[in-house]
Amino acid sequence: MNGITLTLRTLHRGERHLAHHLVTVAERHRTEHEVHHVATDLALWSREHVRRLAEAGAEHGVKLGDPPDPSSDGVLATLREKASEAVVHRPEPGLLLLRDLRELHVAAAENSLHWEMLAQAAQASKDSGLLALASSCHPRTLRQMRWTNTMIKHLAPQILTSL
């Protein structure tokens, strides 16, 4: 395994993780409607990144898996949504929301740095296919970061001053 395949593998794992985490957060915060809907949408970006990384992996002789199946933990998903609805009138889940948004942000930041590494390696090795992949996907990772940052900025004042 060389550095490029190592980065592909790491990034693939990171995007898989982020896709799963976004869906989980969407379910856990079913009653925070904007978080629920946008996180669900943003998970689709990471799923697409996973798929495209797997294709790139195949071209570089690495076998990487498919995106996580969004319906695989249906029972857990329902439980998470029901739990969210059960505490709809409580302020405390706000703290959990801030923690989740922070973790999403950090996960996206890790991916962003790995996209940066992949793009640099692609340039150094004149791999135009990989460079195109990184150029196409990295901006979306940055947008995921910007979104989590915006949500934290907007929600934190009320959540942290009302407890």
Add this chain to the structure above:
Amino acid sequence: MEDAADRIAHPWGPRVPYGRHETWPARVDTFLADGVEPGAVQRWVQAASILHSDGDAMDIAVADGRMVGVRGRDVDRVNRGRLGPKDLFGWQANASRDRLTRPLVRRNGQLVETDWDTAMDLVAARSRALLEERGPGSIGFYTTGQLFLEEYYTLTVLARAGIGTNHLDGNTRLCTSTAAEALKETFGCDGQPGSYDDFDHADVIALFGHNIAETQPVQWMRLLDRFEGADPPRLLCVDPRPTRVAERAAVHLAPRSGTNVALLNALLHETIRHGWIDRDFIAAHTVGFDELAARVADCTPRWAAEICDVPAARIEEAAELVGTTDQLVSTVLQGVYQSHQATAAAVQVNNLHLIRGMLGRPGAGLLQMNGQPTAQNTRECGANGDLPGFRNWQNDAHVADLARVWNVEPETVPHFAPPTHAMQIFRYAEQGSLRMLWISGTNPAVSMPELSRMRSILSQDRLFTVVQDLYLTETAQLADVVLPAATWGEKTGALTNADRTVHLSEKAVEPPGEARPDLDIFLDYARRMDFRDKDGGPLITWDGPESAFEAWKRCSAGRPCDYTGLSYALLRDTSGIQWPCDERNPRGTARLYTDGISWAHPDVCESYGKDLETGASQEAVEYRSLNPDGRAMLKAAAYRPPHEEPDEQYPFQLTTGRTIYHFHTRTKTGRAPQLNDAAPDVWVEISTGDAERLGLGEGDLVEVGSRRGALRGRLRVTGIRAGLLFVPFHYGYWDTGGGSGPGPDTPGRAANETTVTDWDPVSKQPLFKTAAAALTLLERGDGRPSPAPTTTASAPAAAGVVPPTSGGPAAHTMRQEPTQFPHGHEEGAR
């Protein structure tokens, strides 16, 4: 000459044809109460309509201290004397016997009458206690698009600098926040670019999700008059219903709900592919063309046809229509604003105009519309989730300037985050961090999405709700304190319509009982709270409408919505004037951006913009690098499928909307007999194909259900798009046994029982046009028709099955010959 006409049966009245580039001729519409002769009118008092966003100028007829009728003002360029059905008949609701005449407070679970001192002391005491115990973030205000400018501005000052809360928004969030956001995204700043006068010159008028015939009926009269004249305009209509606009359209597209971005990207694709673009304009006035061109490069009509379920050939025809004309006017309304990807879609209409260079010239204009009469004032006064005067909350210099105007420290005005939008305010109330909500002039228990949730929020014991309204609305019935307000014709104030025309609307009669103008209520509260500026003087220095208007002028000075050249005296003398009106433009400004893009520079812009798909905010440094010279921004967006799609359980798409005879939740129009009789109850529209397939027919009682709730209505079979159901959103429960909501004997009646809590992440406008629903037959029709009007988009597909909607003698109006205006000022601003 008098020409009697039933304006329920003929909502748009008779024609006065005129040709392209000519001035729209006047036609004066008058309605006087039964038995009142024109000679009996003692005074005509200047006003403008508050039952839609058109800003129809009108005079109120007064006899013996009562309103007895209305007359259009022929001197005003907005309507040239014409009035729509709501203008003609809606005023009668003022005298409804169930007006609130005394304050109410909740005692032992019941609302009981009290005096003003008791009610206001209670509100002030709760405010002070919450400020002390929980801080300003525990208090929120939810206002409307139906008060006057002076009232919004006063509310803004007391909420943002008095209480110091970030939680002030209007129900304009539901009607016009996407218009404002789309303008901010493209032009860096709010402000309607075009003018209604552009309709006089346009060759092609493209209406995106805008049923102008019913929402701004007087502008539809203007278009109808042009159809009868020389060189009439051609229309592009994008609407899933068979509206009057669709009937008249050269090209009508009825796309699947939630696919506007796909359709618009295909129109942009064709425009660029054919080279129907103005390269000089793009180079001089825009940034971002290459990114836009790249984004739409694959968005062929064939691609969009698949997504939108519209023939590719029709999309090509539409693109040719808007792509090859020399004078294009586009208008956008709820079919875009209340649908999926609202801001992203509205911005693509801006993009179409920018790449075609169709801006700032007569007949080449853009109208991002409003729904409500004074929504523009909610926006500019800072009561709509913005800072006053289109100031930028992220720009410290703007906040400092605002603090200077108010004579407070900048830290007094919360600006650590954007002003909280309504959906989030209600969420804070739901989770318990917001403990007092003051609702003025709006009825969220009917107009917000997912009403069972709304009722559960508003009925919480821990939430102290104050409702200020004319009637005991569904929302007022859930309140802790109800304040009786005066309305149009009973108070004086200024209002600004969708094309920036400012009108004065004067007091004609006394309000009923102890009801007070909203301005007086806010001023009373400010006095009781003893809000102070930084030098210890009173924060609010005005005591009536005219002094409030003068205060607002100081706040608007030098901003895009500059009012400094206006005064009550000038508005009395000249009828409507379009802002900005200042020393340089003493007679107002017909069009913005006639000489380049003026408010997009990083130092002056209202917003640094957002990500069109996620809503994430951009920071100043990013904006400065993308748009250093302050040009218009061509922002591209990818199509994303709607969040809720039909499935086996909920096989239909459901959209909600309006009819010409009602406004909002019918608080006024349901109390005007002619309007109420024209559309007395909720109905459900279905396509002929779906009705045949399911064996359903006119008048069948059906239930429309979604994952959130259900409503019942009688079916109307129309030419609506297959697979789509339509329900009007006006109907609630105040005139049923249920009172504030469905009950054991009151089935669901409000469309919003079914709608989803989901909003555009950019404009935060809720989605009312994309829900999945099931349809169930409850009971075969008994021969009675559905209560849907036959005169409009709800007309039955088959002729002769339903008696035509008519108003009879009670709806007969007079048409008067235009009279010479004494001031000789007919044309408005150039």
